[in-house]
Amino acid sequence: MGKRKKSSRGPQAKKKEVLPTTFTCLFCNHENAVSVKLDKKAGVGQLDCRICGQKFQCAVNYLSAAVDVYGEWVDAADAVAKEDAAANDGYTGTARQRRPRLAGGDDEDADGYDGDGIVGDDDEI
Ligand SMILES: [Zn+2]
Numbered sequence: 001m002g003k004r005k006k007s008s009r010g011p012q013a014k015k016k017e018v019l020p021t022t023f024t025c026l027f028c029n030h031e032n033a034v035s036v037k038l039d040k041k042a043g044v045g046q047l048d049c050r051i052c053g054q055k056f057q058c059a060v061n062y063l064s065a066a067v068d069v070y071g072e073w074v075d076a077a078d079a080v081a082k083e084d085a086a087a088n089d090g091y092t093g094t095a096r097q098r099r100p101r102l103a104g105g106d107d108e109d110a111d112g113y114d115g116d117g118i119v120g121d122d123d124e125i
Contacts, residue, residue, distance in 0.1 A: 021066040026077050028052040034073075036066035045069035 022032040028051045036047040038060055045060035047069055058072040 019065055019067070023047075023067075023070045025049040025051060025054060026074060027054050034070065036069045038064060038066060038069065040064070045072075047073060 021036045023034045023036070024031045025033045028049060030049070030051045033051040034047050034049045034054070036045065038045050040060060040062050043059055043061065044057060045064060045066075045068070046055065046057045047066075048055045056069070056073040056076065058069055058076075060069060
């Protein structure tokens with residue numbers, strides 16, 4: 001008939017694990033410099049780096065965690081990197097403009113022959 005102690009000590013008592021809300025910055029590479037905030041009522045997750053000031057926002061739902069916002073940021077940064085690569089391809093395209101000019105030079109030579117060829121064209125028409 002002894003009193004039962006309410007305190008149930010044990011490792012499982014502390015079950016409230018705090019999910020990580022700080023991450024390494026993609027831009028300045030400082031650990032735990034990026035802090036994520038979740039506004040689930042507004043459905044908006046945002047993060048910012050306290051070192052370099054990078055900011056990011058994305059939509060979240062009630063299942064989203066800070067790490068999800070961080071993941072979205074990683075994907076977005078990756079997409080930007082790919083856009084830069086595409087821009088570099090554009091410069092390669094500029095170099096390609098020389099090829100049509102060479103083709104045009106060939107046409108000029110062909111024009112010389114066309115002087116005789118015009119007669120043939122008239123036959124076709
Ligand atoms: Zn940073």
